[in-house]
Amino acid sequence: MDNNNQQTWEPKIYAFLCNWCSYEGADLAGGGRRIYPANVRIIRVPCSGRIDPVFILKSFERGADGVLVSGCHPGDCHYTEGNYFARRKFVLVKKLLEYVGIEPERFQARWISASEAIKFVETVKEMTENIRKLGPNTKLVKNIKEEITCQ
């Protein structure tokens, strides 16, 4: 995506979704033909517990304007406990990112079950709108051109 041109700029959102709930929820949104902005790029992981907080940083570094992480509701984890461990990480990473000055709208954590297609759609709509208002992310973003010239 061309992030430099302000006119054609579209928010780019990375979504890490657990295989059993949130990914299914997104699939269900598809099955129901629920239209949502084409700004989200889904990365399937087995469990929200699989999401290393560094993936979130990496996404921002590689030019994501927003990052969504989502798993089963607490108590519903397919692997019984993965999302509980994930929850602590998400809460802390959110605090950290806000503390260093990254807008809180850019990192969102949600519990989305396999039946919550609407919640998924609403989340994507809400994030896209909020990030569109904020504009492209400039914090933490690696300037790939600079890297190429260095190499």
Added chain:
Amino acid sequence: MRIGVFICHCGTNISGVVDVVKLAESISHYPGVVISKENKYMCSDPGQNLIKSAVKEYNLDRIVVASCTPKLHENTFRACLEDLGLNPYMLEIANIREQCSWVHSDNPELATKKAEDLIKMAIARVRFAKELTCSKVTIERRALVIGGGVAGIQSALDIANAGYHVTLVERTPSIGGRMAQLDKTFPTLDCSACILTPKMVEANRHHLIKILTYSEVEEVSGFVGSFEVTIRMKSRSVEMKKCTGCGMCQSKCPVKVDSEFDEGLSKRRAIYMPFPQAVPNIPVIDRANCRYFLEKKCGVCKKVCPSDAIDYDQEDTILKEKFGSITIATGFDLFDHSAYGEYGYGKLKNVITSIQYERLVNSSGPTGGHIIRPSDGKEAKKVAFISCVGSRDNKMGKPYCSKVCCMYTAKHALLLKEHVPDAEAYIFYIDIRAAGKNYEEFVYRVQENYRVKYIRGRVSKIFEEGDNLIVRGFDTLSGESIEMEFDLVVLAVGVIPRKDSDSFARMLNISLDANHFVGELHPKLAPVEKNTPGIFLSGSCQYPRDIPESVAMAGAAAVKSLSLFAKEFLTSEPMISEVNTSICTGCLNCKNICPYRAINEEEIKDLDGKIRIVAKVNETICRGCGTCVASCPSQCINLKGVSNEQILAAIEAL
């Protein structure tokens, strides 16, 4: 690396929005992509044949299919690769239908762009795909059942009847459990012993069931298919082979202590069988109370035993055996009502518990079925039954409903009326919960036919006045305070987890729920399974259960063992964690985190000969959630199939 990309039209489901032809063209120039093709239906035979011929023609070693959600056809395309002799995991699916064309039909241009991004991410992931295989493990086809109550007995019978060996371990001297203590069972009023005893005998006679009473499981290691279990058979001080169960010893023993079976309402001897129908029909010496062991005197039992079965020097036997599965049927304990000040801190003599009442009304119980009060032996004519004692009470740390109390309290009142026709029964309750087959009808019968009076409200105080008890409370339906005199008060004490459930859970390395019951794998879909594979649950160890539920759970747990034993061998999941031992620091953070307890420590020898500890993933237990991977401080665990390399590559692909 030779990647083939195959883009599906899905009729017009995808191609109606996404410009598939253009996409196939632009993707074909992507680094590493040898060939990029589109087809009307990639999952159809012609579509799969297209993949197959392309793989052969272009010598592809990994493929990306851009189509519907992987939930639908991932396995189809994996099988397709397998047919070709490729490893089925050299595949990535780009979900461009559910997550693209169907939801972005308003903007075909952006949808096409997104589809391209999704395919790029899949290509990035497939670059780091590795060949994955399953490992196979043999199964020890023997089951261990812990707990010899009705749940344990039923589980053991069900497994044994299917032709497998079962070891049933019971802590007390006899199997039978709580059900053996009960008088009648609701709502049918079957005599509890009459329906239980045949099962106990059947289990005892069964050639595939080994019953170990007066025994405890001490240590469990290993994993599904081969648990290594250490069982301590406590010394009975009676030789089981010689004893005929004549009972001479217990009639002559001079020591009397409170009977556990009769809940302290009668005395038993130091050498005793807990109850006449005990299985096995062999007494034990309670060494903590036996005069021979305390004072080295007495020895009466040895003198009177006609078969010379008494052996004071007998020692505990330690048994080490292997089992393929473990069923936990350890049952429950009862709430200690002395925590309630309003009910007299457990000090009022004529305030008894529901289980004591069961013994009182039982015709083979301490009073021969006469409902008499402990203080003076007078027959009880007016009895109050108080429900929810240690249930549904946050103040006592017991927020849950014990489930069986409403029903047994109704039964208790009914039995009172049957034993003492002119007696009066009052039940103080919060709500009546009678969800079960014929339960509601039973309660109705108790109210209507037996004229048992139900008073809705909590009791605020019980105190003695003269010989009798005064119960003070509030009737929330009439809005009046009540004060009534009773001969006897029966407290429906709640069902609580076994008092040693914490140490038991630690020994088995399993988790407990918030109330310290044994937590199940999934509250709806796997209620009799533990998150540790090969461990199953039966009866009230999981949550308060009545008899039909316990028996049903026992059968369900047995089926889980049987379906395990029916397999030729266990196969591990291919997409599981693996440890890079060369950089593992052995901090074992992963071991603490793993929801399945699949990770253990292992000693390895470094090249310099030094021994160090690293983490080791048990392949048959790991389910591949990857929580350990994301929590490893050294990034030395990786998840096969969803590796760090693959996820980072997907992030970097755009």
Added chain:
Amino acid sequence: MDINSELQKKVYKLFEEGTIKRFIGYEKGSLPYKTRPCIITKKEDVNRLIFDQFCVNNLSIYLRGDLEKTGILANMCTLKSIVALLQGNQVKPENLYILAVNCPGMVDPDKAELSSLPAQTKLMPFGYKNLYDKCKACHHELPKIYQDLIGEEISVACEPVDEYAFIKDMEKLTQDERWKFWEKQFSKCIRCYACRNVCPICYCKECMVDKANPQWVSKLNQSSTNEYYNLMRVIHVMGRCTDCGECERVCPVKIPYRKLIKKMEKEIKELYGYVPGKDPKELPPLSTFKEEDPEKGIK
């Protein structure tokens, strides 16, 4: 008895009794008011050992690897780090003899006007204001993991300062002001990795930043990758960091790392009630969970 002779006597006895084969402590440095870590392996060397208010190095980093019986002089920060090492199974307690010291706090050479003071190495009152910030906020409760204790009990002359004061100030700033602050700090980073090398809990065999496959962090010294590196380090140590402040002390470009990691410490304390460096048996906050954990911010 002054603290040095007490220390030397005790260590001498440990060697003599065969309790330890080596001892990690401090000796006088080559400059006035400087000390340096030293490892002695024979009892004759005990007179090299000293302890004063300049013994700031965290000695726990010398505990890595397979140790023979080792004694260590542990000030407050070293003790807390040893707790973290025990939590992470990095030292075998049976091979460790911890000689704790009632830690008076360490003098920050940037604060004290050292030239005006006479050169000496025994414990002396440098005044509360000259201590390191981390020492000013210290509560002086030694984790009870030591075998022996030297030095007089510390009576805190002044109540510990609010250890999170600067975080609260920072939180008052706007999002962009905060980013500006950190961007400036991180832009100074020269990626020397001194912060990592000195960190007692960076005991990985192969650091994430050195990995090439996958490459978690670009090796470029570019502002964004420096931001990324520094935040990644925070994520990496959060919940395990015991706030010994070594990263901040050794940073050649003076990045205020404590201002960053203390934030996570504060949140962890408030959210999960976990305080690092107390009990080796306690699980670090990211290695456990409670069903009722707060989840503010997750919808």
